[in-house]
Amino acid sequence: MASSDDDMPLAGTRKLNGTNGVVHSLSEKKILPTVDAVMDRQIPTNGKVVPGISMANGDVKVEDTPMKDVDDHLTNGAAHAKRKVRDSLARPDYAEAESSDDDLPLSKKRKTTTAPAGSDSDDAPLIAKARANGKTVTKPPRATAAQIGESSDSDVPLGKKLVRQKQKIEKAAEKEAKQIRKDEKKESQKPNKKAPAAKKVKKEESTDDDKPLAKRAQAVVKGKKVKAESSTPVKKSTSKSVKKEETVDPEDEEEEEDDVKWWEDPTKGDGTNKWETLQHNGVIFPPPYQPLPVHVKMKYDGVPISLHPDAEEVAGFFGSMLNSTHNVENPTFQKNFFDDFKAILKKTGGATSSKTGEKVDIKDFRKCDFRPIFDHYDAERQAKKALPPAEKKALKAAKDEAEAPYLYCVWDGKKQKVGNFRVEPPGLFRGRGEHPKTGKVKTRVMPEQVTLNIGKEATVPPPPAGHKWKEIKHDKQGTWLAMWQENINGNYKYVMLAANSDIKGQSDYKKFEKARELKKHIDRIRKDYRKDLKSELMADRQKATAMYLIDQFALRAGNEKGEDEAETVGCCSLKYEHITLRAPSTVIFDFLGKDSIRFHEEFEVDPQVFKNLKIFKKPPKKEGDDIFDRLTTTQLNNHLKNYMPGLTAKVFRTYNASFTMSRLLSEMKSEGTIPEKIKDYNDANRKVAILCNHKRTVAASHVNQMEKLGDRLKGLKYQQWRLKQMMLDVDPKIKKKKGAEFFELPDDLDEAWIQEHQAFLVEEQRNKIIKKFEKENEKLQAEGEKPMKQKELDERLDVVKELEKKFKKENKTKKIEAEGKSPSIEKLEENIIKFDARIATMSVQVEDKENNKEVALGTSKINYIDPRLTVVFCKKFNLPIEKLFSKTLREKFEWAIKSVDENWTF
Structure with a gap:
């Protein structure tokens, strides 16, 4: 699948709540002191600050219970919902994926607990839902000591151990932030003895406190390296190259002097234009539809029917995947497919009986029999598997030869690998989680829908015979090569450079450098939002509470969705029914998160946060109303930019994971065999996932x-x-x-x-x-x-x-x-x-x-933990990097492998 990127034009961005007109808020503008006083009497705070730790961890156990025995306070009345596992489906050769399951989202979670009697009356709608469901949920086990790398014989309860660990890490972060600012202030006050020479240094290398770490790294000036000021009081890292582990094809080898180490010059490419010259060969389209043999017919009510090729192709989409019961037995999938199937039948003249030629009115999905189609495609799959190795090799060689021209582009004179140049084939949309559009028909993308981005002086690749491109652009500010709009959600799909290209590497580098920059400000941010948790202004208190949830529980910020889009939720878009409160300070979240994956978690929160959420749910609010009705994602991110340029809510996930890993690494001693060292790394990674609330559902397998x-x-x-x-x-x-x-x-x-x-x-x-x-x-x-x-x-x-x-x-x-x-x-x-x-x-x-069964180690290792920390671990404890990074990841994080030694710190 083609990828998307932040710098893409025309992307279908949604208007945030409150950015288009006046927002109607049910919450009062100010919170009266008497409201706080009542809350304080009900739930004393005692001045304690509780770092957020997930209390639930394990499989969900659902038991059938008589109606009279149902707990009146089930979380959100959604305990019966079932998280299904998406089957692995075969795709055509031309649509082979180039990703790994390490990239799965962190929010694949499904934890739940039963709220006891005595829950607050403001959750009455949830209670009504629970009664209607007739199910109860037993509380899953908490994380075992082994899962966080602790000895199981400790007398300290797990919950306290986790809280202590998080408190220790947060205190270290506060101390380090103050020290960084102190050192930078001291450095800036030093008299500049070499003033004339300093004029030759680029402006980006000043020691301005607001400058990102990336702009204070080593820069290359007129062929000479000038060391920038250190942003931390720790030892400076040295750049050390390592030998490539894989053999390189002679055709791809480049002269040593052309191998630019861009990470030593992070300011390169920060301007408006991303390239000056760009040449590529466009995209490769899936082959046209091949009609079924005349004897292979779909049946309706037991009668074989004939269809127009366009309708037959759509029938084949469903018929070819009968072995994927997770999809074809899903009522939403069936309904969406059948609606689209009937639409294509109407457009193409309908169906006729293969025997009599009479019209057949297809109205009932239950009378449709796609088994003959499945048997045909399944036989083809089996025949392909049974081919002799020589034939398989010949087919692969032919495929590779056809794709060879699309594998690389020439970007500013340098050969760069293209990430995915294949246009998605038509088929049925699966989606992730509980997507409302699952089963809809993904239509075939034609050249007339594809826009190419290419150099003005470059040769435009010819479109397929009889077709033309939608448009040819010369967008030097974009890093995309081609784009088109898909019909399901109206999103734009982009062809980008591969993960190991300079452009992608720079994007990762900047992401982690931004998280490093946050180190300098984290203490002030936390101090301010904790202070505002008691603010008189409702808007400020909602903003502070949202910041607490994002920082402590890794919640995504969230945007408002359109009516026909998946009802996915983030922190700022939480509704009344998504939160259940259980005194004295437990909050239970239940909503569809990123990729329509159910987020069902129980958290122990700071007592003041618990009180605030009670206030945000006060009448006249009811189901469907926003919790944070005086806050939008845009407002939150604009607030964060006051602390640091470019800071947004999503940076906290990266910062928390990387900083936690950095602290654990500094205290670690790993000895023994290679498997024991790998386990030590995974134990630390697991701790990061649990302390930062990055968990996943246990896989069915x-x-x-x-x-x-x-x-x-x-x-x-x-x-x-x-x-x-x-x-x-x-x-x-x-x-x-x-x-x-x-x-x-x-x-x-x-x-x-x-x-x-x-x-x-x-x-x-x-x-x-x-x-x-x-x-x-x-x-x-x-x-x-x-x-x-x-x-x-x-x-x-x-x-x-x-x-x-x-x-x-x-x-x-x-x-x-x-x-x-x-x-x-x-x-x-x-x-x-x-x-x-x-x-x-x-x-x-x-x-x-x-x-590791409940922790998304791969996702945190790739997306949230700075890869340089993994490199440091390997160099510090003499572990081959191949043991932690696959070949694909070694190419993706080449900049990390080559740019640090064992003394580097986050």
Whole structure:
């Protein structure tokens, strides 16, 4: 899918609440002192400030309960809602995704709790909803000690431990912010002994307090490096290059002097124009629709029907994905698809009976049978899988050759990789979460809808035969190469440079530098919003409360949506029904967040924040009314810009994750094996996710994955136990020397499991031999030689028969004979020690995976934790960067890998 970017023109930006006319507010303009006094008597604050920590963590358990037993105070009456997992669907070759599941949103959360009796009466509408649902929700378990990297035997309750940790980090942030400002003030007051030389330095290198860190980094001036003033009291980082891990295609190699390290000159490209010359070959379109064979027909009420090719293609969209039950069984998906299907039928002349030619009026979705279409496409998929390797290789080569011209562009004379040059194929819109438009038809994008952005002097790539481009632009301020508008939400799709390109790298760099800049101001921001939590003005109090929720709980700011858009919500657009209050200071959120993913979390908040939310929900407010009715996202971001240029609400997520990781890294000591070091990093990453409230729903496949890992671990233990039994075969007296316990079967293995595992090993061996035999035969055929006969395979499979006999004998005699040439106690002991290491490594991996099940480590590592911190960890503890960053990420974060050493600090 093509990407979008902040600097794109024509993007479908929505008008924020209150930016187009006067906002009608139900909240009073001022809060009377008597209101606060009453609140203070009901819920004493005691002057305590509570850092935000999520109290719920775990799977949601929904139980059917008789109506009379339903708790009167269920959160938002939405406990019965079910978060479904989106199936992985095959896409056509021309639409292969180039992303990884590490980029999934952090807000994939589904936590819930039951609010006890005694909840506030202002939540009455939610109570009514709960009764109507007839369901109750049991409270999920809290995060385990292991999930935050703490020892499980600690006497300190988990909640207190998390709060203490967060308080410690916030105090460190306050102290560091003051020190940064103090050092910068001291630096600016120093007499400039080299005044004449200073004139040669660019203006961007001044030590102005309001200047972003990016503009105080090393700058390149007339070929000489001039060190900018440090923005922090910590040690300056040095730029150290590392060797590339992957081999580079000779065609892509460039001369060393052309390899510009732009991160050493962050001011480059900060001007209006992003490029001066730009040449590319446009986009590649999906192939035209190929009609179904004449014998493949959709049925209606049991009768095969004929359709116009355009309608048949739409029917094929649904029919080809019958295996995706999550989508095709979704009532919203069905309704949206059927509405669009009927519209295309009406436009193309309707359907006719394949037998009689009479008109068929398709009115009832339940009478539609798409199974023949599914069977046809499924057979094609299976046939493609079964192709010989040589044919698969030839098809891939042809595909690569066709796409080669689109892979790169020439940007200011430098070859840059293009991110995604494929126009999206037509199909059915899935959406994420509970998107209201799921199932609607994504129409085919034609060249007449595509606008190209290219250099004025460049050669415009020709459109497909018989077509023309919508428009040719020469927008030097844009970083996009092509764009078009999709029909579902009216959004603009953009073709951009790849993640490892200079432009994308600079965007990431600036994002994290902005978060670093926030370090200098965070104490003042927190001090101000905590003070304004008791402001007399309602607008100021709402703004302060919103700031608290965004800073402490990583809530997104949120914008108002149009009537036909997904009802997604952020902090500023929270409605009355999205918040449930439970005395003395618990707030339960339940709303559709980014990508229509349900955000259902329970938080312990500062008592003053709890009181404020009670005030914001006071009558005459009711369901559908805004909580923050005197605040908009625009107003909030404009307020933040007073502290620091370019500061917006979303910077807090990046800052909190990166600063927390930085503090944990400074206190960390990682020793041991590579898997143990990886686990140490993941433990820190997990702490960041929990302390910053970045969590995810447990994947549906997690249980199966853990079972497989458990079986692999038990398999290693079984092999080690067999080696010990072989020692007894070589020298029975060894039992007395080693002790009987050494030779006992591990506690988690039993005879039933052993026999099952033996059968698995036999089958695994058989499959390996058969696959190898088939592969060798295919190679012989490709070389024009005669394939081997079945007899050869039968002879090879004799090994499997021998293995099966051996296991049967061992189970019967309870004795395992030593294997190999000249087996000895010494050799067997060496192998046993090797298995100890393998078992230890696998145990760490199993524990790590279990701990990670509810934490979006990939998302926080890529999007919120400064990648330079990951590089520092690797260099500090001698861990290969490949263990934490995939090849794609190493290319994306090349600037981070090459620009810091182990002494760099966030």
